[in-house]
Amino acid sequence: MVSLSELSAPPRRSRRPRRGAYPWAYLFLLPSLVAVVTFDYWPLARTFFLSTQTTDLFGLPAGFVGVENYVRMLDDPDFWRTLGTTILFMLGSVAGKLIVGLAIAVPLSARVRGTAVFRATVLVPMAVSVAVAGLAFRALMTPSTGLLDVISRTFGGDDVGWLTSTDVALVSVIIVDVWVALGFTVLLLLAALDAVDPDIYEASSLDGAGTLRSLASITLPLITPTLFFLVITQSVQSLREFTVINVLTGGGPADSTKTLVLDIYDAAFGGTADYGAASARSIVLLLLILTLTAIQFGVLERKVTYR
Amino acid sequence: MKLSRVLLYLYLTTVALLVLVPLLYVLFGALRPAPSITGTLADLLPTGLTLDNVTAAFDRAPLLRQLLNSGLVLLAQTTLQVLTSVLAAYAIVFGRFRRPGLILAVYLVTMMIPNEATVVANYLTIRSLGLFDTVTAVFLPFAASAVAIFLLRQTFLGFPVEILEAARIDGVGHFGFLVRFLLPLTKPTIMTVALTSAIAAWNGYLWPLLVTESPAARTAQVGVRTLFDEVDTDIGAGLAALVIVSIPTIVLVVIGQKFLTRGLTQGAVK
Numbered sequence: 001m002v003s004l005s006e007l008s009a010p011p012r013r014s015r016r017p018r019r020g021a022y023p024w025a026y027l028f029l030l031p032s033l034v035a036v037v038t039f040d041y042w043p044l045a046r047t048f049f050l051s052t053q054t055t056d057l058f059g060l061p062a063g064f065v066g067v068e069n070y071v072r073m074l075d076d077p078d079f080w081r082t083l084g085t086t087i088l089f090m091l092g093s094v095a096g097k098l099i100v101g102l103a104i105a106v107p108l109s110a111r112v113r114g115t116a117v118f119r120a121t122v123l124v125p126m127a128v129s130v131a132v133a134g135l136a137f138r139a140l141m142t143p144s145t146g147l148l149d150v151i152s153r154t155f156g157g158d159d160v161g162w163l164t165s166t167d168v169a170l171v172s173v174i175i176v177d178v179w180v181a182l183g184f185t186v187l188l189l190l191a192a193l194d195a196v197d198p199d200i201y202e203a204s205s206l207d208g209a210g211t212l213r214s215l216a217s218i219t220l221p222l223i224t225p226t227l228f229f230l231v232i233t234q235s236v237q238s239l240r241e242f243t244v245i246n247v248l249t250g251g252g253p254a255d256s257t258k259t260l261v262l263d264i265y266d267a268a269f270g271g272t273a274d275y276g277a278a279s280a281r282s283i284v285l286l287l288l289i290l291t292l293t294a295i296q297f298g299v300l301e302r303k304v305t306y307r
Numbered sequence: 308m309k310l311s312r313v314l315l316y317l318y319l320t321t322v323a324l325l326v327l328v329p330l331l332y333v334l335f336g337a338l339r340p341a342p343s344i345t346g347t348l349a350d351l352l353p354t355g356l357t358l359d360n361v362t363a364a365f366d367r368a369p370l371l372r373q374l375l376n377s378g379l380v381l382l383a384q385t386t387l388q389v390l391t392s393v394l395a396a397y398a399i400v401f402g403r404f405r406r407p408g409l410i411l412a413v414y415l416v417t418m419m420i421p422n423e424a425t426v427v428a429n430y431l432t433i434r435s436l437g438l439f440d441t442v443t444a445v446f447l448p449f450a451a452s453a454v455a456i457f458l459l460r461q462t463f464l465g466f467p468v469e470i471l472e473a474a475r476i477d478g479v480g481h482f483g484f485l486v487r488f489l490l491p492l493t494k495p496t497i498m499t500v501a502l503t504s505a506i507a508a509w510n511g512y513l514w515p516l517l518v519t520e521s522p523a524a525r526t527a528q529v530g531v532r533t534l535f536d537e538v539d540t541d542i543g544a545g546l547a548a549l550v551i552v553s554i555p556t557i558v559l560v561v562i563g564q565k566f567l568t569r570g571l572t573q574g575a576v577k
Binding site for chain 2: 009019020021022024025026028029031032033035036038039040041043044046047050065103104107108110112114115118122123125126127128129130131132133135136137138139140142144145146147150151154179182187197230236239241242246247261264265268269275278281282283285286289290293
């Protein structure tokens with residue numbers, strides 16, 4: 001991520017006397033500026049605007065209604081349920097990514113021969129798309145014939161209803177989300193772990209610290225910046241997640257995996273074409289993500305470090 | 308070998324297998340003669356070898372057309388992103404702007420606007436441009452990339468000014484300098500940008516799902532999902548399609564591993 005201080009850093013190439021920018025420089029900026037304005041800034045403004053409008057079936061604003069779309073949304077118990085599901089998905093997914101990521105990265109960071117092969121293997125999930133990964137897990141989670149139910153029965157259990165039970169489906173999509181992010185999580189954690197000076201471990205083992213003790217008192221504190229970075233970026237990522245859920249459950253069964261992004265999708269494209277409602281929900285999503293980003297900049301600027 | 312060492316290897320092997328199971332399950336199922344999923348533990352093993360499922364996948368869906376669409380999206384999106392980003396980064400670094408940081412910020416702010424919050428408005432833009440249900444609609448909104456501009460700007464900043472000055476004295480114009488000196492010398496970053504862009508283009512899902520409708524305009528990712536919905540009785544074709552669709556990105560990741568890891572960790576851990 002980019003730090004704010006870099007943005008305000010003084011221009012480095014100012015040896016010549018100032019004569020204003022080259023004319024060609026404006027030309028060079030033009031294509032990307034047009035793209036950014038058309039597909040980032042303009043839709044952002046339009047989303048705000050649409051959220052204060054009722055819309056006809058073509059999405060054209062059909063009259064100012066003020067905050068009515070928001071009032072309708074906040075009065076809707078389904079919206080609060082969706083928001084709850086979104087938060088649960090976010091918490092479960094971030095916790096899962098950190099715990100599984102550490103459980104894999106810490107042993108992999110041991111300076112032992114042969115770990116290169118394992119490192120490469122763990123990165124493999126990065127090579128397949130989220131949609132493909134989701135569909136692969138849909139096959140694994142197919143009721144009764146899918147591998148996961150087969151395994152469950154082998155150990156004397158019942159069919160679990162991975163994607164069909166309202167109690168389990170959210171856990172299932174979280175598992176898939178953790179798998180999808182595994183390559184990225186492990187890669188970042190390994191980079192942080194590899195940067196820890198091995199002498200520190202040697203000193204602590206001379207002092208009689210065991211493996212768990214040095215993990216808790218040395219490793220984790222030293223990689224706090226990376227852990228924090230992962231928590232924020234993956235929280236944002238799970239708030240934005242669409243593909244995993246759409247492919248696996250479509251938000252079901254009985255809306256038990258319907259998060260905010262799926263709600264936006266349903267409001268706009270699920271047959272009702274209620275762009276006002278979809279836009280109001282988009283603003284909520286935007287605010288949630290901006291809050292997380294603000295926390296990231298606020299804390300990272302002060303650097304999360306130990307000592 | 309010490310016991311702890313043995314346990315470590317045992318643990319790592321188990322983890323590696325668990326990570327790979329979903330992919331092996333799909334691969335073995337795709338290559339197994341019908342029924343490709345037997346509903347027994349034997350599904351975990353490569354039993355049987357046939358290309359019937361691959362043929363079935365191409366028969367049941369316009370998969371070839373959709374792969375071509377995805378290829379087109381990949382080429383167009385990557386070319387556009389590299390082109391617009393190189394130009395923008397060059398202007399920011401060498402354009403003698405009074406406040407280059409401010410210009411950079413205009414791009415970087417877009418990284419905080421989640422696409423998912425603006426898809427509805429963008430969808431309406433695409434409709435009013437008359438581009439709905441076309442391949443162009445899939446890549447056009449991604450013509451510029453803030454991350455790419457940032458990465459290139461960082462690299463260009465590190466470029467020795469002396470070379471620029473020498474080239475200028477020799478009468479080389481800015482465009483000539485960019486093409487003949489800067490790009491060849493900053494190739495690793497260009498590769499990182501191009502590969503990241505190509506993989507994202509091939510793997511896109513939400514946006515292509517929204518702006519395409521007819522099977523012939525779909526991309527492969529969306530097409531394979533539709534196929535999967537239809538093949539409940541013949542899941543082998545669906546599994547084969549998953550394998551086919553994944554081959555290009557697997558190849559790209561394997562070839563470009565070095566550049567990709569660099570791009571991912573760059574800036575993340577300071």
